[in-house]
Amino acid sequence: MKRRTLLKAFGFPALATTGAFGWMTAARSKNRYYQGPVTDHFDGVRFFLADQPQDKGLIELARWQLGGERRAWPESFPSPFRDRPPAEVRDLRTALIGHASFLIQAAGLNILVDPVFSERASPFSFTGPKRVNPPGIAFEDLPPIHAVLITHNHYDHLDLDALGRLWQRHRPRLVAPLGNDAIIRAEHPEIPVETRDWGESVDLGNGITAHFEPAYHWSARGINDRRMALWCAYVLTTPAGVIYHIGDTGFGDGKIFHAVRARYGRPRLVHLPIGAYEPRWFMGPQHMNPEDAVKVLGIVEAEQAFGHHWGTFRLTDEGIDEPPRDLAAALQAAEIPEERFRPLRPGEAWTPSA
Template sequence: MKRRTLLKTLSVPALAATGVLGWMSAARATNRYYQGPATDHFDGVRFFSPNQPQDKGFMELLRWQLGGGRKEWPESFPSPFRDKPPADVQGLRTVLIGHASFLIQVAGLNILIDPVFSERASPVSFSGPKRVNPPGIAFEDLPPIHGVLITHNHYDHLDIDALGRLWQRHRPRFVAPLGNDAIIQAEHPEIGVETRDWGGSVELGNGVIAHLEPAYHWSARGINDRRMALWCAFVLTTPQGTIYHIGDTGFGDGRIFHAARERFGKIHLAHLPIGAYEPRWFMEPQHMNPEDAVKVFQIVAPNQALGHHWGTFRLTNEGIEEPPHELAVAVRAAEIPPDRFRPLRPGEAWTPSG
């Protein structure tokens, strides 16, 4: 079967939502986003996670997409929550907007992580993974935004249109891993983006510092830019405690989680992804399942963990309510009090008091 015909069969926008189209990249290429010296996770053209599996091949992609086992999702899965956040929070408040998009309000700052407000997580507006619930905070109800943090460039995490709207309305600071500035500025050259490598940090003000930390993932926006922009997790050190936010990651050998605990000490709050994990043989290197997320919880030992990356966009094979059900099983097996690690729904807020 020719590749062009196969792409129509495999639903290009759905694959592009998580960057799966990157398998078409040439073995060697010129990096269009970033030029810099080789490091232990950059070979001069592409970024990689040291000692971790990297790219799936075309035949593996074909096996997944044509192998069946994809469970149906409802057309609508409304959340019982809808949030209108206050303009200013001196303590700590975090809200899931949907999927992996969060509003963190801490020490008087309002910080968005991976804000996606579009109807589809896709490079096109007419096809691809479509929301089954609206954003838990309406764009018009956002408080003044001081900072926007981007973990990586997959379409379910980097919404170019939303970033442009945020710039026009709020003029926030933008922070992202290496190479993502070129992607954003190709559409919005007026936006300044502060980029850092793993281990770098940006002071956001009021005692809040955003640290870019490793994740076991990858990146792509299209058919020939696989791993040309870096990906990351964020650790926010704040006057209200340390917040560990992971956008996407596999568990891998677990080293990065031990390293985060060693570097930052006690974690107050962890945002841990729990969805988009089936079939396991394909997704394990890049997406944790609930059992993996519980292992991360046991390593970093946060006071509170909140599960995200489920229930808004159908990206993989599992059913829409499987992630919270499987999380409950894993939490119970690990003898963790259920309230210490619970999944959030869009619009659901958490504060240290409850």
């Protein structure tokens, strides 16, 4: 994959298509997605997290792109798993569709998080990061979907085509952070989207509530919309226990993870990203590496953890099999059994009795 297509997938189309002028234009633009009062994480135009490092600029981005240290990926990396989930689960079941897309089944509800079924994590169908394995759950094999949760608007998490197909087939409730409703409605005006801010929640029914929590990340969908839509992690409080799902985050100072542990108690299950982390000097503020993910597990003390965000779309410099190897080393160093934190492959499913 060419460097320019990688830039587009990560929300840098200004640099990829219009150069520095487009980047400077982005800095002067107004928010097209969300209008609301100034808060401790919204300045009237852009969202931010007070303790998060400043965004990298053109010089740092060029240094990464021209560094030439990317490990090769295979054209195909098929998963040995293929899941055909049941129509209903009374307790708890989670399955990785691929990358950061999950099906969570609990208390009779079927919930998709960041469903991406497209061949490319890109604004274009002909270029950009391409799947090296098919979705671990075929679209046709999905059970009735009751709710879809979106963490943020990057192309490897927000697949507008998939949302349109899901709406036509399942009519689910669609839930997203502030501003993402405008992005979805621009493509699918027929789909109602429920948006919330950090610290707020949505009652999904059957005793399940989705709580919006901060993440050390950012957002961008086009040339001049950086940080104009909010991003989040989700905590699901359910009759089957607490589920903490993080789509993308850096580790930062760790405060947000301590806050989740204090507010919700010990999660039964946590989904932690373990990929897209090299080079660290560039990716550290926005993407955890496996060592960071193990630190988060130690903070929240989840009973079970699963690693995702690796092995499907080539986004950064590490090799395709480095995340699970680095995770195994980090778990060994922390003296945590490997079965407590497993790197999932597409189509791999888990239930508490498995």
